Amino acid sequence: MSDFDPGRRRFLGHLGLAGLGALGASSFLSACASSASGPTTSSGSGAVTIQSNLSSPQAKAAMEKLIETFNGQGKGTASLNTIASETFRTQLPTYLTSANPPDLYTWYAGSVANDYASKNLLLDVSDVWKSLGDYPQSLRTLSTDASGKQIFVPMNNYWWGFFYRKSNFAKWGVQEPKNWTEFLALCETLKSKGIPPIGIGLGDTPWVASAWFDYLNIRINGAPFHRELLAGKQRFDDPKVKAVFTRWREALPYFDPKGKAYPFQEATTALLAGKTGMFLIGTFFADAAPKDALGDLDFFRFPIIDPAVPLAEEAPTDGFFASAKTANPTGTKALLSYLAGVEAQEAYVKASSGIVLPANPKAKASDSPLVVKGKAMLDEAKELTQFFNRDSSDALQPTADTALTKFIDKPDQIDAILREWQAGAEKVFKG
């Protein structure tokens, strides 16, 4: 140590000087703070801010166009804030609980929205729903929280199904199956031709497996049991849940063994290249398909297992909710009414390349054969479910991912897996 002591007095003198410097720096910082926080507060009462997770280029462009149109109508002003969807997912609780939150958010209907509503974070939008009289009852129920007020405004929904290439099915000489037996027979035929029948992509996207669980459960035990299970009112180690996995095991040998390694986007590529026969996935996967393959795509509904169980389908609903702390409830509701209207929803469907169905029954969906078929399938369903995480919570999803990937690896250990799942779920419901 080559410490150097220039004398106590001088040292103290300079310490004083340094303190003065620090004081200057802090006043500089606070000056910046006051100048920077100015516009934030003014935007709270003036323009309505929409925090959007629709970050894919087409969806983002579609939203930008909608907001531009709204601003041109003179009913208020809005500003769009597009955040990466993964960032949005993790930051949403922070946004909602912050002192000066954004006004409006894109998010999912159902249990996830109700969770926030039960914490009094969401704005009562029953006023908006007064003008949405022609919306189907199912969407109204979905948008209503436990206390009976509407807290959500749906924008659109989409469906899940077994997608395949028409040209490939023709080449292999196979048809869409109607029920579980036909489905297994189809798998057997494809396997005998050397094609892995069922594509899946679990690497990075393990949640895709939940679609299989959801569908088998609503086909075998019905949608009400499924909802109760996901709400913690039933147990995962129940024999009824085990029955789901007994069925699943019948189809398990037909899964593409490579599917554990890559994400669903690559599973899409494999399906389109004819390396797998079919793929249980939501319509959003079509965004990952080259444009020339879109016309060749078709799908069939998840095969019926027990005809006595009322027909239910997965139809995840996207839309908006607003912060209870919004400084401008009137403007926020005006924007919500606009977004729920025919004009906005048709414009969104047209501008976004995704295959989605508008929530407003008067708004026209795209008239491609695929969309017509999807809409007919959902209209026929007695009950609609959302998806595993949307019907439960983002906290329960990882427990499902662990259990389901483990089951696909080691189907023999199902009893232990279900016990673990129940234990994991109990922690989530308690916490």
Place this chain on the structure above:
Amino acid sequence: MNKLRTGAFHTGMILLSLLWLGPVLWVVVMSTRSFDDIAAHGVGSLPRSFTLDTYRQAWTDGGELRALINSMIVTIPSVALSLGLAAMAAFALSRFRIPGRRTILLLMLAGNLLPPQILLIPVAKFSELTGLYDTIWALIAVQVGFGLGFYTFVLHGFMRDLPGEIQEAATIDGAGTAQIFTRVMLPLTRPALAALGALSFTWIFNDLLWAITVLRTDDNMPVTPALLALQGQFVSSWNVIAAGTVIAAVPTVAVFLRFQRHFVSGLAIGAVK
């Protein structure tokens, strides 16, 4: 025999550098492929298309210009402020007998051992309390605060080894502490400052965690969250993201090339006496 050894060395090194450059090349190649090519053949396949439109898309649709400007607005003041403060602190801690200076230093270092993840919520709440939430200033303050401990530690080690005679000579010549600091210590510490400057520039420029913690308006986001925002909810245009990544890497590479000389000499200083 010697020739053989040289040959083996060179082939080995070439293979090693290829291993190193492989992922970078992969990203560059991916950035020139069309979306349909990637969608049809996967991200890992050989390119069957060539386009530079991805760069235009990243630049205009992805808003990279705005994001790069934001990154610079955050990075440059953060680097300057944190290095300035760290140099002052290191000077004081290494050259003066401040009571408890070891404790202060260890405390600063200990702060660095905390994983930043556990501080996310306190930082978000604190920035909200101070009214800085969702402003660039919050990000600058966080970056300065979190860098300070480590920079002080490094600079302290460096300044401690500078010969005390220089300082004594300056004092005899009538220089005050401030003068010694600015005219004697800082010039001598230049190699270390340059090396740390290049490092901290890269760290702050590449940071994602703090940016998404204290910011929520897309117009304020620096380049890393902006790149993330190019990803869709389910499906991403990997070619555009790759192009955006290449663009975002340019500033850090430029800084490294510029400071390379200082960087190497900064590392080697004190190695031989």
